[in-house]
Amino acid sequence: MREKMIGLIEKTLNLAHGVINEDTKIEEVPGWDSLAHVLIIGAIESDLGISIPLDEAVDIASVGELFEKAGV
Amino acid sequence: MKVALLSNINADPINRYLNGCKDIEIYEPQGYGNELGVLLNRDSSLYDFAPDMVFIITDLMELIGRDLEITAAGKKIDEWFALFESSLSEGTVFYVSDAFVHGFEVDLVWERSVITAVENKWDENLYALANKYSNVRVFGLNRIIRLYGESNAFSRKMWYMGKILYSAVLQKALAEEIIHRTEIEIRQPKKALLLDLDNTLWRGLAGENDISPVILSEDGVGLAYKNFQRGIKLLKSQGVILGIVSKNNEDDAISIIENHPHMVLRLEDFATYRINWENKAENIVSISKELNIGLDSIVFIDDNKAEQALIREALSQVYVPDFPVNPEELSSFIAEIYRQCFEKPIVTDEDKNKTKQYRENQTRKQLMKASVDFAGYLDNLEMRMIRVNPEKHKERLLQLVNKTNQFNLTTRRLTEQELANILRDNNSEVFLYRVLDRFGDNGIVAAAMVEYRNEAVITEFTMSCRVMGRKIEDAVIDDIEKYSASRGYGELVGIYIPTEKNKPVKDLYSSLGYKKREVCDDGTFEFVISLKDDLVRDIHVERTTEV
Structure with a gap:
């Protein structure tokens, strides 16, 4: 599932495979702005069926944190 | 942009x-x-x-x-x-x-x-x-x-x-x-939608009531076809010119269009039509000239994959969509065709009256025939014809003889017993063929019977309309001629008995070089050809015999 999620992030951000890993910090990724963040949260919900609650979704700083809040 | x-x-x-x-x-x-x-x-x-x-x-x-x-x-x-x-x-x-x-x-x-x-x-x-x-x-x-x-x-x-x-x-x-x-x-939107009839505007075959009656109704499969027509009628109301390009007897088809209670499209909805047994590519070219619209403005819908391939091959500018496999998809299919081909940014009042204008302008002059590379198309179909053993396929043989109306030279009907007698008779030969092409197996679709007594006479020759217009008939006749010659006959006789339905084949023998020998009192035509000269036939099918 983590692999799938990374794939989905890379797809949403139009990045090459391998750019994103568990240690990636959101602010370090070019293009991962607030809009992109919403799209990623939306894609995780619609494509993977994982709903990250609103309160937690706005407040994520790294991919590791994203995994944690998604419970994967 | x-x-x-x-x-x-x-x-x-x-x-x-x-x-x-x-x-x-x-x-x-x-x-x-x-x-x-x-x-x-x-x-x-x-x-x-x-x-x-x-x-x-x-x-x-x-x-x-x-x-x-x-x-x-x-x-x-x-x-x-x-x-x-x-x-x-x-x-x-x-x-x-x-x-x-x-x-x-x-x-x-x-x-x-x-x-x-x-x-x-x-x-x-x-x-x-x-x-x-x-x-x-x-x-x-x-x-x-x-x-x-x-x-x-x-x-x-x-x-x-x-x-x-x-x-x-x-x-x-x-x-x-x-x-x-x-x-x-x-984009330049397409202008005209040309339609096949049998199994396209309705389910079934016009003029073949015994084999496959026309189905068009308010429920079931018939409704799917009726809704397809309703969709086409909506296209017409937005300025799409409609036409028919179909292989049928014109009278049979027109009678359904005008009289069937569930037809949505009537003759007046079509700007023009070509209902005949000629090559559809030529018919489409002739319509394009009549209506004065480019081939690239034409969409042609036909359920038959071979016809689709013919048009794509011969007239690449004409858009030929794949036809849906299931009738329930027909209504969304026509909506998709609309969006893909005909939709315009705005629809004018002039658009709405277009068919009327074209009907009024319809010229009746003899239209030039298109030069379409028909031979190339036929070769491309990769047809194979297998002569099969009639003993093993008696039911299908009887069906072909007794149920086919259009491509049937003598329309003689046989009982099971009569067939059994013919199969046993050393002075009779039955020719039965399966036809395959690159789209698949068409099944057993052609049958002929020849009597060898003081002369060799083709007493029956019938073919399913599915494979008409592909020169299969030429190959069958060629087969019979070669076999007859090998039995020592110097001449071969073909018979044509006219009926209401079998006009498509009235010129079959003369088109193959047979000479008219006699017109009998009962209206039967007898044709004859000499087998002594080497007959060279235009064959586009690979022939084998089933072991």
């Missing part, structure tokens, strides 16, 4: 989809919710960008401040349109989304009419403006949301997080619709 998308909600995700689309340069909006401000300010970055097309997607609920009370909502809608109208400029096409009221509030309103009143108010304003200005068009947001379903189209979480109203699937669908709109702005 320079495109700008403006919205009162966050439409950036749609812009992201559009960005990088070839042929589209997309305006980078500054924020959202100020779409009228941007339009009204001639110094805004929008006018620096100078768009060819402006798309305005409006969430109605936001626009009316989430207050569904019609007086207040109506006032806001009127104001919006008044400002929008004053911002209009020539040379730019404006697409404005139609109404769809969405929000949790909708589920808390008891009266549906409260919602529809707001939606109607918006749409009335929009259509009035679209009728007034040729560069104002309706963007079918409502249709797209309905297509995906409200529960799939919206994302509440994304709304709270970033004022993104639509889910990812809908954003993509909206982006695709915008692309589609830019395409139809540039």
Whole structure:
């Protein structure tokens, strides 16, 4: 599932495979702005069926944190 | 094409989809919710960008401040349109989304009419403006949301997080619709839709009531075909010229078109028709000349894959879509054809009367025959003909002899007993063939019987209309001739007994070089050919015999 999620992030951000890993910090990724963040949260919900609650979704700083809040 | 998308909600995700689309340069909006401000300010970055097309997607609920009370909502809608109208400029096409009221509030309103009143108010304003200005068009947001379903189209979480109203699937669908709109702005729409009849406009075969009666009705499969016709009729009302290109006896087909109670399309709906046994490619070329429209303006619909291939091969400019496998797909198929080929930015009154004009202009002069590379097409079909053992396929043989009307030279019907006698008779030979092509197995489709007494006579020759017009008959006759010669006969006789239905084959023998020998009192024609000369036939099928 983590692999799938990374794939989905890379797809949403139009990045090459391998750019994103568990240690990636959101602010370090070019293009991962607030809009992109919403799209990623939306894609995780619609494509993977994982709903990250609103309160937690706005407040994520790294991919590791994203995994944690998604419970994967 | 320079495109700008403006919205009162966050439409950036749609812009992201559009960005990088070839042929589209997309305006980078500054924020959202100020779409009228941007339009009204001639110094805004929008006018620096100078768009060819402006798309305005409006969430109605936001626009009316989430207050569904019609007086207040109506006032806001009127104001919006008044400002929008004053911002209009020539040379730019404006697409404005139609109404769809969405929000949790909708589920808390008891009266549906409260919602529809707001939606109607918006749409009335929009259509009035679209009728007034040729560069104002309706963007079918409502249709797209309905297509995906409200529960799939919206994302509440994304709304709270970033004022993104639509889910990812809908954003993509909206982006695709915008692309589609830019395409139809540039493209030349097709003009004419030419249609086959049997198993296309109806299920079944005209003139073959015993094998496959015409099915067209208010329920079941018949309804699927009827709805297909209803869709085609709607295309006609939008200016698409209709025509028929079909292999049938003209009388049989016309009789169904004019008299069948469930026909939606009648003869007057068609600008022209070619109902005959000639090559369809030639018929299409002849129609294109008659109506004076280019081949690249023609769409041809036929259920038969071989006919589809013939036209694609011979007339590559004609668009030939794949025909749906299941009848329940027919109505969405015609809607897709409409969008893909015929949809125009605007439909004029002149469009609506087009068929009438073409009918009036219809010329009756002899039309030139197209030179189509028919031989190349036939070779391309990769046909194989296998002579099979009639003893093993008696039922199919009887069916071919007793049920075929059109390609049947003598229309003699046989009982099982009579057939058994013929199969036992050393002075008779039965020829039975299976035909395959690159599209698959057509099954056992041709049968002939020859009597060898003081002369060799083809007493029966029948073929399924599925494989007519592919020179299979030439190969069958060639087979019979070679076999007859090998039995020592110097001549071969063919018989044609005319009936109501078998006109398609009345010239079969003469077209193969047979000479008319006698016309008997009962109307039977006898033809004869000498087998002593080497007959060279134009064969496009590989022949084998089943072991």
